[in-house]
C-alpha cells in the first residue's frame with residue numbers, strides 16, 4: 001500500500017487539463033460514448049478513456065485523471081482474467097487508451113450482483129424495496145435488507161439500448177439478443193469472472209459488490225469479453241473491513257466507486273427533470289481522490305501522476321503507431 005496518500009493540492013493542476021473529448025481524425029471513425037471515445041478501424045478499435053463523469057445517464061463534469069484510472073484498472077483486470085475467456089485486448093499504448101479487437105457486442109448488459117443494493121431504477125435494491133421478488137428470473141427471499149449479501153451471486157441482465165431495461169434469460173432468447181447456447185456460455189463465464197474478481201478484491205481488503213460485463217463475437221465468431229472489466233464505473237466496490245460494522249449500525253458501506261457520486265447527487269436533491277446540481281472543483285477533486293484511492297487499493301501500487309499535464313499531446317504521440 002502507498003505510504004503517503006495524494007492530496008487534493010497535488011491534483012489541482014490537472015483540473016484545467018482534463019480530457020473532456022478527443023478529436024483524432026486519423027485513427028479511425030469516432031463514436032462518442034458516455035465516458036469513452038471509440039475509434040473504429042477495419043481490424044482494430046481504439047478505446048480512449050476520457051475524464052467525463054456520468055451518472056444517471058447524465059454527463060456532469062470531468063474528473064482529473066479519471067480516464068487514466070479507468071483505463072489502467074481495466075487493463076489490469078483484463079490481465080487477471082485472460083485464462084477464463086478470450087479478451088478483446090490487443091495493446092495498451094497509453095495510460096488512457098487501449099487497442100482492442102472489434103467485437104459484435106451482444107445487445108445485453110451482463111450484470112452480476114453479489115449484494116442487494118443500488119440506487120437506480122434497474123437496481124436490485126430499488127426493485128426489492130418496491131416488492132419485486134422475482135428479479136430477472138431470480139427468486140429473492142423475503143426479509144432481506146439493503147446491502148445484504150446474496151447467498152450466491154445472481155445475474156440480472158438488461159437490454160443495451162437508449163434506456164436499459166431489465167430482462168431475463170427467456171426474454172433474451174425470445175428477442176434474439178443471444179441464442180440459448182450463447183446465453184448459457186455467457187452466464188457461466190460471467191460467474192467465473194465475478195468469482196475471480198471477488199477473490200482478488202478480497203485479497204486487497206475490498207468487496208466486489210456487483211459489476212457489468214459486455215461480451216461480443218470476434219471476427220472468428222469466438223465469444224469474447226469486451227468493454228471494461230471491474231472498473232469503478234462498471235462495478236461497485238466496498239471496503240471489507242468496515243462493512244459488517246456499518247451494516248449493524250444501519251449505515252451505508254464505505255464505497256469506492258461511482259455509487260458514491262450517485263448517492264452524493266441524491267443527497268443534493270437530484271431527480272430527473274430537476275435543474276442540474278452544480279459540481280464544484282472541490283467535488284471534482286474529491287472524486288479524483290476516490291478513484292485514485294481505489295486504483296491503489298486494487299492494484300496495490302502507487303498511482304503515477306503524469307509528469308506532463310498535456311494528456312492529449314501524449315495520447316497523440318502514443319497512438320502514432322496505430323493510425
Ligand SMILES: Nc1ncnc2c1ncn2[C@@H]1O[C@H](COP(=O)(O)OP(=O)(O)OP(=O)(O)O)[C@@H](O)[C@H]1O
Nearest residue numbers: 033034035036038045088100101102103105226227
Ligand atoms: N471490443 C469492442 N468492440 C466494439 N465496441 C466495443 C468494444 N468494447 C467496448 N465497445 C463499446 O464501446 C463503447 C464504450 O464507450 P462508453 O462505455 O463510454 O459508452 P456508453 O455510453 O456506456 O455506451 P453504451 O450505452 O453503448 O454502453 C460502448 O458502446 C461499448 O459497447
Ligand SMILES: [Mg+2]
Nearest residue numbers: 033034035227
Ligand atoms: Mg459503457
